[in-house]
Amino acid sequence: MTDAIQKAGAGTTTVLEVQDLDVAFGKHHVLKEVSLTVPQGRTLGLVGESGSGKSTLAKAIVGLVKPAGGRILLDGVDLTHTKRTVAVRRRVQMIPQDPYSSLNPRMTIGETLAEALDPRRASVKAHRTEIEALLNRVALDGEVAARHPQEFSGGQRQRIAVARALAVRPALIIADEVTSALDTSVQAEVLGVLRELRRELDLTMLFISHDLAVVRHVCDEVAVLKDGELVELAARDALFGEPRHPYTRLLLDSVPDGGPLRTAG
């Protein structure tokens, strides 16, 4: 870590704590001693060029990638040394990038949400009220529960994916490029829903995006990854107003309006 990194959220409960995380694929060292925290009710943005390691960090947190070193703590429990039981996996919910492949096409929206609410008793009938409330939370009508994912637009599917993540009542939501497959107007619709939910439900979120404008719109703090190293972590306004690390300044200079980042390669 460099001295450009400011500790965020002092004095609040920490939900996610990543300590000196190392991930390697063979000889390729993809994450190098990454440390960050996400306090309760806050959204941390994670930005960086393509290949900087953003998705790898998300995968390590949900247990899809095994770290070579360091620790990941969720509500103080060390996930790197804990068996990923169903109960542990439910504590972190990922909203993936692709709304077209993330929902099971054979299940109705109601069945998908019922399963997320209660895997042991995934009955739409038993959970009808909660399902309707979840759909309303993401600005959808309760009657969509009877329909299948392929009947919806990309933005609607992404809102359904948000509802499914909420249904699990996770400690942490990881949103990995949730708007990058969507048109700009639809992006705004999904981001509006997320902002509203954060306020109403006190959600704790790691929000991964290569799009600085989106991050500025949604996040409280922002972490900058460069070639697997965390070079800066600061409150949103500080990062956008007075970036301390030269690489952050470079990223901001390359997009004066805060628009999408240019990617490497």
Ligand SMILES: Nc1ncnc2c1ncn2[C@@H]1O[C@H](COP(=O)(O)OP(=O)(O)OP(=O)(O)O)[C@@H](O)[C@H]1O
């Ligand atoms: N399973 C894997 N095996 C080998 N290398 C991998 C694997 N997954 C990722 N990598 C490599 O790790 C590096 C970081 O990839 P990662 O997907 O985490 O970057 P990213 O910042 O999320 O990029 P993007 O914005 O393009 O999704 C890349 O060089 C990638 O090729």
